[in-house]
Amino acid sequence: MKPDYSNSIVNLMSSIVSTGGVTSPYSPLDSQSLSGINDADNIVLLVIDGLGYNYLKTRGSDTYIARHLKTAITSVFPPSTGSAMTSIYTGLAPQQHASTGWYVYLKEFGLVSRILPYSNTIDYNVLGESISHVIDVTSLPSQMDRDYYVVLNERIIDSEFTRHIVRNARRIGFDNELDGLFKSVKNTIGHSDRKKYIQAYWPYLDEVSHIPGPSSQEAQDHLKFFDAKTKALAESLEGSSTTLIITSDHGFMDVPTANSILTRDHPELMDSLILPLCGDSRSVFCYVRPWQTERFETYVQKVFGGICEIYRSKDLINQNWFGLFEVNPKLHSRIGDYTLIFKDQHAILNCFPGREPPEMLGHHGGVSPDEMLVPLIVIDC
Numbered sequence: 001m002k003p004d005y006s007n008s009i010v011n012l013m014s015s016i017v018s019t020g021g022v023t024s025p026y027s028p029l030d031s032q033s034l035s036g037i038n039d040a041d042n043i044v045l046l047v048i049d050g051l052g053y054n055y056l057k058t059r060g061s062d063t064y065i066a067r068h069l070k071t072a073i074t075s076v077f078p079p080s081t082g083s084a085m086t087s088i089y090t091g092l093a094p095q096q097h098a099s100t101g102w103y104v105y106l107k108e109f110g111l112v113s114r115i116l117p118y119s120n121t122i123d124y125n126v127l128g129e130s131i132s133h134v135i136d137v138t139s140l141p142s143q144m145d146r147d148y149y150v151v152l153n154e155r156i157i158d159s160e161f162t163r164h165i166v167r168n169a170r171r172i173g174f175d176n177e178l179d180g181l182f183k184s185v186k187n188t189i190g191h192s193d194r195k196k197y198i199q200a201y202w203p204y205l206d207e208v209s210h211i212p213g214p215s216s217q218e219a220q221d222h223l224k225f226f227d228a229k230t231k232a233l234a235e236s237l238e239g240s241s242t243t244l245i246i247t248s249d250h251g252f253m254d255v256p257t258a259n260s261i262l263t264r265d266h267p268e269l270m271d272s273l274i275l276p277l278c279g280d281s282r283s284v285f286c287y288v289r290p291w292q293t294e295r296f297e298t299y300v301q302k303v304f305g306g307i308c309e310i311y312r313s314k315d316l317i318n319q320n321w322f323g324l325f326e327v328n329p330k331l332h333s334r335i336g337d338y339t340l341i342f343k344d345q346h347a348i349l350n351c352f353p354g355r356e357p358p359e360m361l362g363h364h365g366g367v368s369p370d371e372m373l374v375p376l377i378v379i380d381c
Contacts, residue, residue: 001074001372005093005324006030008074009084009247009374013091013140016043016245020144020197024091025325033070033378034245040380041241042189043146044198047088048226049081050206050364052251053373055214060223064231065246065377072373075250077321078365079372080280081206082115084249088199089165091140093323098330099135100322101279101365103350105287106134107333112276118160121276122352131164137328142167144197151184151200169199178202178226182233189240202226213361214252237381246377250364253282253371255347257361259307264351266303272296278336280365281347285313285336293337300340307346311339341367 005011006027014024015034028034037043053072060066075084076094078101086099094100104115109129112121119126141148148169156162157173172188174180181200188198205226209219234244263270263277272292277284288296300310313335317327322335342348347363364371 001367001369002319002321003074003077003372005320008076008093009249010076010087010091010093010323012073012245012247012376013088016045016197017091017140017144019043020141020146020195022091022140022143024140026091026093029073029376031071031376033376036380037243039241040243041193042196042198042243044185044189044200044242044244045088046185046230046244046246047085047199047201048205048246048248049201049203050209050214050250050252051223051248051375052214052370053375054370055251056223056375059215059220060227063224063227064234065227065375068377068379070376070378073247073376074372075248075374076323077316077367078280078283079250079367080283080365081249082280085116085201086135086165088249089139089141090137092137095317095320095323095325095331096328097135097137098328098334100285100331100334101283103276103278103280104334105275105278105285105336107330108133112278116159116161121350122355126160131160134330135164136330139165139167141197141199142169146195146197147192149188149196149198151181151188151198153201153203178229182229186233186236189237189242209252209362210358210360211362213254215254216361219362234379234381240381242381244379244381246375246379248374251371251374252362252364253345253347253366253368255345255361255363257359259346260360261304261346261348262351262357263348266299269296269299269303272299275336276350276352277348278334279339281349281363282366282371283339283341284348285334286338286340287336288338296338304340308340308342311341313337313339344368
């Protein structure tokens, strides 16, 4: 499933920033469910990491938030936290911001990074130079004439990525508790009578969905826990002229352990590459040695032919997988020569020397509807 850049999280951001006098190159969502946000004194965008539309419809159909579900919208490509959250923070697609997944090759520094922690992939040390060298777009929300706040876990509220990407937003940290996040949101709404845009982020459904898997009881229990707390928050905000919008960055795919491919088991494949795989575990960008192109293609078709599709990465740009309009020149170096997109219930993991890859039953970054579709939930308070 390809992103629909007329009905995506990027278009949701266009709708939001338009209430603060900012025009995005991407069209606003064509959704009557957002018709009242211009009149709302407070717009709260709550992003729950890892909540897919299909998952909510099947595993959370009896929840409070499902009763306020308006429609499905798409994520971006790849549907991964690194690319999707950068789109939510900037209001732009990966075609403009060039943040292309969890692992991003930074030609500027000659290394593969974990882009959100802005660290290398081995010892997780934060890179010493400003992230402005590698993410060089302007944030549309930071230009709004609404007061702009972000509410994030204390672990990431002062990160290099956060400080750069949210620009002039007032940053509010909370502890690991959902009550802390919602208390911060409520206090911010009551802080002044000025119009506000508040963006909050909850990471823990994603974390629990990765290890035991999205179909696990742990993930379902966490969704119900989140739902009950959200209902209480919405009820406490009644009469505050607040529109609470809930969405996600991506959904999830269950991947049995037997279907998790480890790069160390494929030395011939890795010998044809210049760099580790980039992107995410279900869509990966491959940097191929020029004299090994035929060997690479043959190996992928022979060994992975039934479980993945192979594309020339430049073709995906031309087909608008990463977005519309002008292409950030950095994008070309960040998506390699080829892209492998894995089919349902398969994933591939980098194996770095001296480090065991994580054991995960939940993955994302692929193009199944389960991963690409995220919910648009709107609650007027």
